[in-house]
Structures are given as C-alpha cells and as structure tokens.
Amino acid sequence: xxxxxxxxxxxxxxxxxxxxxxxxxxxxxxxxxxxxxxxxxxxxxxxxxxxxxxxxxxxxxxxxxxxxxxxxxxxxxxxxxxxxxxxxxxxxxxxxxxxxxxxxxxxxxxxxxxxxxxxxxxxxxxxxxxxxxxxxxxxxxxxxxxxxxxxxxxxxxxxxxxxxxxxxxxxxxxxxxxxxxxxxxxxxxxxxxxxxxxxxxxxxxxxxxxxxxxxxxxxxxxxxxxxxxxxxxxxxxxxxxxxxxxxxxxxxxxxxxxxxxxxxxxxxxxx
Amino acid sequence: xxxxxxxxxxxxxxxxxxxxxxxxxxxxxxxxxxxxxxxxxxxxxxxxxxxxxxxxxxxxxxxxxxxxxxxxxxxxxxxxxxxxxxxxxxxxxxxxxxxxxxxxxxxxxxxxxxxxxxxxxxxxxxxxxxxxxxxxxxxxxxxxxxxxxxxxxxxxxxxxxxxxxxxxxxxxxxxxxxxxxxxxxxxxxxxxxxxxxxxxxxxxxxxxxx
Numbered sequence: 001x002x003x004x005x006x007x008x009x010x011x012x013x014x015x016x017x018x019x020x021x022x023x024x025x026x027x028x029x030x031x032x033x034x035x036x037x038x039x040x041x042x043x044x045x046x047x048x049x050x051x052x053x054x055x056x057x058x059x060x061x062x063x064x065x066x067x068x069x070x071x072x073x074x075x076x077x078x079x080x081x082x083x084x085x086x087x088x089x090x091x092x093x094x095x096x097x098x099x100x101x102x103x104x105x106x107x108x109x110x111x112x113x114x115x116x117x118x119x120x121x122x123x124x125x126x127x128x129x130x131x132x133x134x135x136x137x138x139x140x141x142x143x144x145x146x147x148x149x150x151x152x153x154x155x156x157x158x159x160x161x162x163x164x165x166x167x168x169x170x171x172x173x174x175x176x177x178x179x180x181x182x183x184x185x186x187x188x189x190x191x192x193x194x195x196x197x198x199x200x201x202x203x204x205x206x207x208x209x210x211x212x213x214x215x216x217x218x219x220x221x222x223x224x225x226x227x228x229x230x231x232x233x234x235x236x237x238x239x240x241x242x243x244x245x246x247x248x249x250x251x252x253x254x255x256x257x258x259x260x261x262x263x264x265x266x267x268x269x270x271x
Numbered sequence: 272x273x274x275x276x277x278x279x280x281x282x283x284x285x286x287x288x289x290x291x292x293x294x295x296x297x298x299x300x301x302x303x304x305x306x307x308x309x310x311x312x313x314x315x316x317x318x319x320x321x322x323x324x325x326x327x328x329x330x331x332x333x334x335x336x337x338x339x340x341x342x343x344x345x346x347x348x349x350x351x352x353x354x355x356x357x358x359x360x361x362x363x364x365x366x367x368x369x370x371x372x373x374x375x376x377x378x379x380x381x382x383x384x385x386x387x388x389x390x391x392x393x394x395x396x397x398x399x400x401x402x403x404x405x406x407x408x409x410x411x412x413x414x415x416x417x418x419x420x421x422x423x424x425x426x427x428x429x430x431x432x433x434x435x436x437x438x439x440x441x442x443x444x445x446x447x448x449x450x451x452x453x454x455x456x457x458x459x460x461x462x463x464x465x466x467x468x469x470x471x472x473x474x475x476x477x478x479x480x481x
Contacts, residue, residue, distance in 0.1 A: 034353060035462070038454065138418060221377040221478065223470045227455035231448045239442020244421065 043156055044230065050159035054226050060162060061208075069208040083127035085206050089138060090119050090126025091199065095177050099141035103149045108243075111136050140240065143180065144173025148241045157230055162204075165233035301395045304406035304426040307433045311340050312390045312410075319382035326380065326480040333379035334371070342427055342434040343371055349436075350449040351464075354457055358464040366464065369471040376478035389413045390422070404428055405436060 029035040044050060073081070093116035100109035115138065118131040132138060147169050148154070155168035166174075178184055178196075187195040222228040318332050337343060347370040348355045358366060395408040405427045411419040423439040437446040453467055460466020 035458075038353075038458075042454075217381075221373070221474075222452055223373075223467070223474050224452040224455045224459075227452045228448055231451035232443055235443040235447060236441065242442075244442065 043154075045156050046158070050157065051226055053159040053161055054229070056161060057159070057164060065162075065204070065208055069205050069212070072205050073209060073212070081206070081209055084202070085210065086119070086123070086129050087126040088199075088203055088206055089140070090116065090123070091183060092140075092181075094183075095143075095181050096139070096141045098180050099143055099146045099177075102143075102146045103141065105141075105243075108139060108141075111139070112141075139243065142170075142173050143176035144170035144237075145241050147173055148237075154234075154237070157234075165229055170237065300428055301397060301406055304408050304424075304428075304433055305392050305395045307340075307426060308408045308410065308424050308435075309392055311336070311435075315382065316385065316390075319379070320385035322383070324383075326383075329382060330375050330379040330480065333382070334375050337371070337374065340432075340435060342436050343367075343374070345427070345434075345436055346374075346446055347371070349446050350453055352450050352454055354454070354464050354467075357462075362464050362468060365468055366471070369468065369475055372475040373471060373478070376475060386414075391419075406433075407439075 028039050076084075093112055097109055097112040097116070100106075100112055115131040115136045118134065118136065119126045119129055122128070122130045129138065152169050154170070158166045158168065158171065160166050160171070163174075183199070184196055187193060218228055218232075219225050315333075315336060318336070319329055324332075344367065347367050350370065351358070351366065355363070390410055390412055393409040393411060395406055397406050405425045408424040408426055410422045410424065412422055413419045421441050424435055425437040425439070426433045427436045437444055439445070456467045456470055457464060460469075
C-alpha cells in the first residue's frame with residue numbers, strides 16, 4: 001500500500017507541478033514600482049489559474065459539498081456536530097503532539113498529551129472535551145506551521161482543487177502530516193485503506209460545517225470573494241503559526257508574503 | 272575610546288528618554304480602552320439584538336454606533352491603501368459613503384442571530400511600534416458549544432475620545448481583508464478606483480433592505 005500511496009502521491013504532485021508550469025501566469029506590471037511592489041506582495045503569480053480552480057471549487061461546493069454538509073446538519077444537532085469535531089481533533093493528537101515537539105513547544109506538547117489521555121477516556125473516545133474544562137485548552141498544529149517556525153517561506157499562493165487555499169509549504173506539510181500519523185501507519189500495515197479515506201471524508205464535511213455561516217456571509221458581502229479568501233487564509237495561517245500570540249510581537253506584513261523576520265521576534269502565546 | 276563611551280551614554284540617554292515618554296501614558300490608556308470596548312459591546316448588545324427589529328431599524332442603530340465609536344474615515348482610507356491618493360476628490364467622497372454603507376450592511380445583520388453569547392474582555396496591550404499609537408483590547412465571545420472566538424479591537428487614542436480603527440477576529444483583520452479585496456478589484460479594472468466604485472454601488476444596492 002505504501003508503494004501505491006507513494007505512486008499516487010507522486011502522480012498527483014507531478015500533475016500539480018505540470019499544471020503550474022502550463023498555467024497562465026499573471027504578468028508582472030512594468031514601469032510602476034509601487035504596482036510591482038504590490039504584485040510581489042500579493043505573491044499570487046498563477047492567479048488566473050488559481051481563480052479558475054476557485055470557480056471549479058465553488059461549483060463543486062454548490063452541487064456536492066454543500067448539499068452533503070446540509071444533509072449532515074439536518075440529521076445532527078449542534079452538540080453532536082461539536083462532538084464529531086472534537087473526536088476528529090482527538091484523532092489528530094499524535095500529529096499535533098509531534099509538531100509541538102518539532103517546534104520546541106514542550107509545554108504545549110504536554111497539554112496535547114494530557115488532552116489526548118483525558119478526552120480518549122473521560123471524553124468517550126474524544127467526543128467530549130472534559131480536558132478543556134480541566135484547564136487544557138485545545139490548540140492545533142501541523143507540519144506546515146512547523147516548517148514556518150523553522151524558517152521556511154510559504155511560497156506562492158495556490159488554490160488546490162477541492163482542498164482549497166494553500167501554498168507549497170502548507171501542501172508539503174499536509175503530506176508530511178499524513179506520514180506522521182500513526183493511524184495511517186496502522187491502516188497501511190493492516191490493509192485498512194478505508195480508514196484514512198473515511199476519515200478524510202468526515203474531516204472534509206466537518207471542515208465545511210465549521211465554515212457554514214462564515215463562507216455564506218463572506219460570499220454575500222464581498223466584492224471579490226477570491227481575494228477575500230486569499231487574504232483570510234494568509235492571515236489565519238499567520239495567526240496559527242504565531243499560536244494566536246499578539247502582545248508586543250510586530251504585526252506581520254498581513255496582506256502579502258510571509259516575512260520570516262517577523263517570526264524571529266518573541267511571541268507571547270495566549271495558551 | 273572616549274568617543275565610544277560618549278556615544279554609549281548618548282544612546283542610553285535617548286533610550287531612557289523614550290521609555291520615560293512612553294511609559295506614563297500606558298497604564299491609563301490601556302484601562303480606558305478596555306472600559307471603552309466594554310461599554311460599546313454592552314450598548315451594541317442592548318440596542319441591536321432585538322429579534323423584532325426590522326433590517327432597516329437594525330442598520331440605523333448600527334450606523335449610529337459605528338459613526339460615534341469607530342473612526343470610519345481612517346478605516347476607509349486604510350482599506351483603499353495607496354489608491355486613496357490616486358482617487359479624485361469626488362471619487363473619495365463617493366467611496367467613503369459607499370464604504371460606510373457596505374460596513375453597515377455587512378455587520379448589522381450579524382446582531383440578528385445573537386443568542387446570548389458573552390463577550391469577555393481578557394486584557395489590553397499596546398503593541399510597540401504601531402504607527403497609529405493604538406491600544407489592542409483582547410476579548411473573546413463564548414458560545415455554549417465549541418471554542419470561544421477571539422476578538423481583538425484596535426482602539427486609536429485620538430486627542431478626543433477613543434475610537435476603533437480595526438477589529439481582528441481569530442487573527443483576521445477586517446480592514447486588511449477589505450483592503451486586499453478592494454486592491455484586487457481596482458487592479459482588475461485597470462488600476463482605476465472608478466471600477467471599485469461601480470462594484471461597491473452594485474454590492475450596497477444588492478445588500479440594502481428591501
């Protein structure tokens with residue numbers, strides 16, 4: 001299965017790279033240094049292709065993803081959906097724990113470990129979150145964030161089919177997280193390929209459910225939905241990388257390219 | 272050697288002066304900003320969340336609070352970025368009106384779905400090196416289910432009353448998001464502010480109470 005997965009991943013990567021190379025690139029503005037600076041800051045060199053994929057995603061959302069999520073919402077209560085979300089997050093614990101450690105965040109790793117133990121037992125395999133009531137607040141980490149903490153730049157903005165907004169760093173992180181996850185090791189060793197597949201499907205529905213009001217509201221009120229999503233994604237990632245820290249950390253260059261100099265500053269974490 | 276010592280003393284002097292000037296204002300400003308946000312949030316919850324209000328009534332109430340406690344001209348200018356300087360005076364005036372309408376119709380309706388969530392003020396700080404001398408008040412909205420939502424308020428300390436210049440939800444600045452949208456629309460319309468104004472006219476019309 002590993003070989004299969006590797007081949008599949010390779011093929012998909014090759015496809016992405018090929019389509020990027022073939023992609024119509026937005027031409028950099030000439031003559032106007034301010035416009036050029038803005039183009040660089042936007043860091044979206046394949047914008048025409050990204051916008052086309054974005055439109056495809058909107059169609060997929062309208063005809064498949066949203067109706068499926070709507071069905072899910074119809075047969076569940078908000079409390080049940082919250083439980084499913086908790087359980088999915090609990091399953092991610094080993095990956096979060098590994099990334100906490102890789103970022104040198106030992107106290108956060110301890111929190112992740114405590115949460116996993118408490119919620120897997122008292123929380124009935126993770127559906128409840130008694131750990132939060134005991135003072136172990138949830139947080140998320142992924143390998144894309146770890147790479148950022150290590151000083152890797154995000155690279156150009158990418159809109160992925162179905163998966164949505166990303167960039168080479170975060171895409172690499174997603175693949176690495178898959179291989180970091182012991183559940184996936186187990187599934188591949190025991191030929192239980194349906195487990196990661198089912199999990200990916202439920203995670204996707206949960207992710208869409210989490211954005212239920214936000215996306216509709218944003219689409220209704222924005223004058224450029226694509227640009228709004230691009231800005232939101234970058235700002236959210238920046239916030240996640242800084243672990244929600246504010247305080248005296250200098251504000252990053254929010255609209256544009258991730259400037260890693262900003263990350264060297266001490267960050268006061270809220271958690 | 273001697274000049275080095277002198278230079279060092281000079282630097283120390285400057286540093287002390289900066290600290291001396293910056294410090295006394297802090298504590299008081301930070302406390303004021305917190306109280307200001309608390310009062311505003313309570314006002315908004317008591318005035319805008321009645322389920323029997325019509326959309327027009329809610330928007331009217333929201334607009335009054337917005338004009339009183341937000342620095343709308345400053346937010347509007349920031350959201351237009353460098354194109355503010357490019358725009359003609361007529362364009363600037365029309366843009367400001369449309370911008371205010373867009374803010375009103377975007378945010379006023381959110382109070383309709385208010386379900387008794389609490390807004391807790393967590394603290395406030397003054398980020399070093401912010402050009403507008405603003406205080407950031409941190410708060411969170413607690414819900415019955417799921418994690419609380421983090422909400423930061425940027426409060427500018429003008430000579431008169433404090434006023435809000437940005438709201439940051441879970442690390443996402445509303446002003447920054449708006450700016451990136453507006454810039455994108457202008458660039459797609461051949462770097463013309465008039466292109467944005469046309470789209471803003473259509474958007475605010477579509478969102479207006481029927």
